[in-house]
Amino acid sequence: MTSHHVAEEPIKKVAIFGGTHGNELTGVFLVKHWLENGTEIQRMGLEVKPLITNPKAVKKCTRYIDCDLNRVFDLENLGKNISEDLPYEVRRAQEINLLFGPKNSEDSYDVIFDLHNTTSNMGCTLILEDSRNDFLIQMFHYIKTSLAPLPCYVYLIEHPSLKYATTRSIAKYPVGIEVGPQPHGVLRADILNQMRKMIKHALDFIHDFNEGKEFPPCAIEVYKIMEKVDYPRNESGEIAAVIHPNLQDQDWKPLHPGDPVFLTLDGKTILLGGDCTVYPVFVNEAAYYEKKEAFAKTTKLTLNARSIRSLSR
Amino acid sequence: MCSLPVPRQPLRRVAVTGGTHGNEMSGVYLARHWLQAPGDLQRPSFSATPVLANPAATAACRRYVDRDLNRTFTTTFLTARASPDDPYEVTRARELNQLLGPKASGQAFDFILDLHNTTANMGTCLIADNAHNVFAMHLCHHLQLQKPELSCRVFLYQQPGEESYAIASVAKNGIGLELGPQPQGVLRADLFSRMRALVAACLDFIELFNQGTAFPAFEAEAYSVSGTVDFPRTQDGDLAGTVHPQLQDRDFEPLRPGAPIFQTFGGEDVLYEGESTVFPVFINEAAYYEKGIAFIQTEKLTFSVPALPSLTPAPSPVP
Numbered sequence A: 001m002t003s004h005h006v007a008e009e010p011i012k013k014v015a016i017f018g019g020t021h022g023n024e025l026t027g028v029f030l031v032k033h034w035l036e037n038g039t040e041i042q043r044m045g046l047e048v049k050p051l052i053t054n055p056k057a058v059k060k061c062t063r064y065i066d067c068d069l070n071r072v073f074d075l076e077n078l079g080k081n082i083s084e085d086l087p088y089e090v091r092r093a094q095e096i097n098l099l100f101g102p103k104n105s106e107d108s109y110d111v112i113f114d115l116h117n118t119t120s121n122m123g124c125t126l127i128l129e130d131s132r133n134d135f136l137i138q139m140f141h142y143i144k145t146s147l148a149p150l151p152c153y154v155y156l157i158e159h160p161s162l163k164y165a166t167t168r169s170i171a172k173y174p175v176g177i178e179v180g181p182q183p184h185g186v187l188r189a190d191i192l193n194q195m196r197k198m199i200k201h202a203l204d205f206i207h208d209f210n211e212g213k214e215f216p217p218c219a220i221e222v223y224k225i226m227e228k229v230d231y232p233r234n235e236s237g238e239i240a241a242v243i244h245p246n247l248q249d250q251d252w253k254p255l256h257p258g259d260p261v262f263l264t265l266d267g268k269t270i271l272l273g274g275d276c277t278v279y280p281v282f283v284n285e286a287a288y289y290e291k292k293e294a295f296a297k298t299t300k301l302t303l304n305a306r307s308i309r310s311l312s313r
Numbered sequence B: 001m002c003s004l005p006v007p008r009q010p011l012r013r014v015a016v017t018g019g020t021h022g023n024e025m026s027g028v029y030l031a032r033h034w035l036q037a038p039g040d041l042q043r044p045s046f047s048a049t050p051v052l053a054n055p056a057a058t059a060a061c062r063r064y065v066d067r068d069l070n071r072t073f074t075t076t077f078l079t080a081r082a083s084p085d086d087p088y089e090v091t092r093a094r095e096l097n098q099l100l101g102p103k104a105s106g107q108a109f110d111f112i113l114d115l116h117n118t119t120a121n122m123g124t125c126l127i128a129d130n131a132h133n134v135f136a137m138h139l140c141h142h143l144q145l146q147k148p149e150l151s152c153r154v155f156l157y158q159q160p161g162e163e164s165y166a167i168a169s170v171a172k173n174g175i176g177l178e179l180g181p182q183p184q185g186v187l188r189a190d191l192f193s194r195m196r197a198l199v200a201a202c203l204d205f206i207e208l209f210n211q212g213t214a215f216p217a218f219e220a221e222a223y224s225v226s227g228t229v230d231f232p233r234t235q236d237g238d239l240a241g242t243v244h245p246q247l248q249d250r251d252f253e254p255l256r257p258g259a260p261i262f263q264t265f266g267g268e269d270v271l272y273e274g275e276s277t278v279f280p281v282f283i284n285e286a287a288y289y290e291k292g293i294a295f296i297q298t299e300k301l302t303f304s305v306p307a308l309p310s311l312t313p314a315p316s317p318v319p
Helices: A025-036 A055-060 A088-100 A134-147 A189-210 B025-036 B055-060 B075-079 B088-100 B134-146 B189-210
Strands: A005-008 A013-018 A047-052 A111-117 A123-128 A152-156 A173-180 A218-229 A241-243 A260-264 A269-271 A279-281 A295-305 A307-310 B014-018 B049-052 B111-117 B123-128 B153-156 B174-180 B218-229 B241-243 B260-264 B269-271 B279-281 B295-305
Touching (some): A005 A134, A013 A025, A025 A111, A025 A189, A111 A189, A123 A134, A123 A189, A134 A173, A152 A295, A173 A189, A189 A307, A241 B189, B014 B025, B025 B049, B025 B111, B025 B189, B049 B088, B075 B088, B123 B134, B134 B295, B218 B279
Parallel strands (some): A013 A047, A013 A111, A111 A173, A123 A152, A152 A218, B014 B111, B123 B153, B153 B218
Antiparallel strands (some): A218 A295, A260 A269, B218 B295, B241 B260, B260 B269
């Protein structure tokens, strides 16, 4: 008998990471709360483990100590010989990889949710690393449907050079959760309540999947990264312009060629070049000044997932 | 109400300080810009001096390196014997005291305008020490009249008997501009333009005063500090909840007894138990977590500010 759905193994091990960036406080305090009282993240037959991934950065309320933890989960860094000279975050990445990976192995956790905030006006955002992942497309479809009418966007970071080695990438199914706008070092109740709902729906989906529920084919709209755009700079490399007021807070909204993008400090407007409409994300994110990223351009596309159902247990 | 003496000479030595907190970007970028192109700061009777107050913190995009610079301009710090072990900001405060002071001396600058941002929804807030500062009250009133669309509010920070500690206290007079909401480390065009326009209006007021303009008495409204409220905490001192959605972003709005102020992670509401209505400000300011402040309570005052007389002496009555 032919089956039209993709049969997959049930999910057994789930982790929820907070504090990968120590000043993104929603994940920090949700995870701390769940470490004390995890009732709301428990589901029958599922192991769900919360973890503060960068405790030193959390303690100092800073993004990182030596380098960005969310960029060092590549096989080169994970394979380096342990030494005191390694940046703190690389040592910590190796510890996390031992506990929740090893990356690309059978033993790794099935799903890792990594909780982030942004200063950009991105609302509820799910970050997808692989466009062919039926299970996560189905999960994101479920979360989006459950959150409606609250919008929830999907950012696809699949790209030959711009994809980065995330903390969650050690799992078979990595899920980035990004909610904003929230200043770094601030904990807003509205943002916390939204992120909490996203996790609830995600865990409910996994539970339903494990129970053998079949999810019919679905489609979701995603925004795929095209390129990163730096601030205009002067000869000394200093930032010479701000995000234009017309673009500020307009994440996910169409930006057309000829629309204002930057305003220089002496008052000149800089327009979007090129000939295609793009969708900006991470507009004016505080942490990306040092990464030379004023915003990222994305293109909108639709991803389809086949029907999925877990193998009976 | 007793008032402080008003200036009887033109204000010629004026400084505009940005980056007193290194991650409050409107002032950081304005100070940097004016250090290269000071045209905005020139007036017929004076040219204001731009100062990047905390360059090390600015370079690191942090509030401070060792301690909060804007709490370091006290006599104790400014006059203690210098040592190589001094915190960076203590050394820097002494340098600024040499440049812009010395505090409480005749050589001190006439006026300091200090530029800040907050993550709280404070809109346009003018910070002065107290209601007796007639010149500052007139400046604030002038900004309110010139920029009605900004609904500028006046916040009085000094509590009775408290020694001044902020950078503006090094000069003979000064105010702070506090614009929000803006995340730390982010430069928003709207706040940058607003800050720039406010600085221009402040300098215009000083110019008018220097040119001999008199300003009539008026009735002022201001928010004066009456206390601070900390977050709910666990036994370990960690946060047990955060600002309630019904209080978040409601700076300067009345908070009545019984209204929710915090939401715990367990989902309970914490209610305001004060006895009278207060006006909360700096609600959920990132930099105040470490100070144990979820918001500052103020009371709303109305008071009369006497006229600011013209510098040109009025003709004496004929005997």
